[in-house]
Amino acid sequence: MGLFDRIFGRGRDAARARSAEVRGELARAAELYAEAGRPLEAARVMLLRGDGDPDHRARLQHYTQAAKLAPEGTPENVEARRKRALLLLALVGDVALSAVNRRDVEDAARELEAVGEHERAAEAYASIDDREGEARALTAAGDVEKLEFLLASEQHKERGQRRRRDRNAEVDLLVTSGRRREALELLELLARESPDDATVRERVASLRARLARGPMVTFALGALGALGEERLTVAFGRELVVGRTEGTVLVPSSAVSRQHLAVTREEGGFFVRDLGSRNGTQLRGLPIRGALPVGEGLELRLGREVPVHVTPSALLAGAVQVEVPGQRVSSAFGPVVIAVGDGQWVLREGADGLIELSAKAPAAYLGDVALGDGTTLLVGDALAAERGGPARLRVVG
Known part of the structure; x- marks a missing residue:
């Protein structure tokens, strides 16, 4: 396509986008604005979709898409991130929090900090008893009175220590259950919050080193220690x-x-x-x-x-x-299928290069723990087709 075709083609897309917006066809308008190379207009329309959608979960998706479309730091990007964070907090509600809800509140609080909504961020951190985050947000907000009250609390240090212990236990659970990406994200968050904690830094480095990554990974097929165990190097791509x-x-x-x-x-x-x-x-x-x-x-x-x-x-x-x-x-130039009894396990490379396992029939077990679909593999994993059974697949490196 020539230069003039590109220029006039984008102009036509922009005109079609405006027409679609006038007709109320916001999804089509956002798509055409994006094709016309106008991400701010596309983000603006996605914000309108979010504001007008009665479905809260759909609104969350619209705001997320708007934040991705608008370049970082633009008013549209900041507004989309702010609205997404506030809606996320509203959806979580008043929480005696589950682990999932805690993560949602944390994400929302960090996003509010990033867009300058420090007072709202402090409230979100307080709702999950994150005193370090609350203190950081109050400092940025310049709320000296609340900050002094918080820092004067005799339990502040104890709560921080207890929180770190709980978080490390949560990391262990995530690793054991196969949710290694989430475990790494949580460890990296702990490392940012406690930059002087050498133990956390070592855990981050160790987990990163063990993640099975493409483009090539070596596996061992068969029972551990059996003469029939076969090593297999697989190229993903x-x-x-x-x-x-x-x-x-x-x-x-x-x-x-x-x-x-x-x-x-x-x-x-x-x-x-x-x-x-x-x-x-x-x-x-x-x-x-x-x-x-x-x-x-x-x-x-x-x-x-x-x-x-x-x-x-x-x-x-x-x-x-x-x-x-x-x-x-x-x-296999795509997902790799491994026969396991009468069923199969499937290995695939994620968008970030990490190797994932899908195992439904039969299920895959790591020791006594049944792994969920989409488990991120680690070097050293020995997976069985039954609880406590012999390993059918080992991740060698």
Whole structure:
């Protein structure tokens, strides 16, 4: 599309957006403003949707979307965040708080602080007995009288210590139950609130290091200690590239180009393709051209020197295996399905690169704890298909 097409196309989108807004078609108007490159107008319309929607949960979504559309720090962004936080507090209500509601109130209080609503933030912190947050917000609000009263409380220090103990226990529970992202978020919050606490900093670093991350993770299939346990390195992603310095599988050979060979999944099966390498990719001594189907397997050579064996995986249904000297990597180019008895577990890479497990039939157990759907995996996890049973899947690293 040319420059004039883009300019006039966006102008037409903006005009259509204004017309839709006049007709009261706010959802369509917001969409067209976004397409026209006018995020502030899109955010303004989403705020109008939130103000007019009788469904509180829908209003919350509209304000959240408005905050995302408007650039950080703009009046529309600040207003959307303020309205979202206040609505969140209203939805939680008067709380003898559950863990979930506490997190909602904390999120709202931090958001109110960020947009300058310090007095409301102090009230929110007080409702969950967060004296440190309340003191911080009162300081920013300049409310000396309330701050002095708070700091004079003999129980202030004791409450802070008890709160930290409770939070650490909550982290342990989140880790054990498979909710590792939430555990890390809570630990990072504790580290920000107590920057001098070395123990919390160490826990943050340890948990980060143990999170199973793509693009490649090694698993062990089978019962722990059994001779039949099989190690399996899985590449998550939509393409598997073999290269000397860039790609999924790295081969330190001068015969191999920086990015040499791609393996992909397309309609009709798996295919290999040379990426314009300097020394080419050969099949039975002849260079391959274009996309070559893997079929039942291919014996290739990179630069006439390095052998590459590409075959359908014997361990994973719907996956391909790539073997080079010293390395064997499998990929399904998407979610990985692992057969477990008569059922299956599914592994997938989240948007943040963390590896998640979906296990419904059969359920997955970590010791005696049944894991929920979408569990974030840690290196060292040993998962069984029954409570206290032998491990069927271990996360090696």
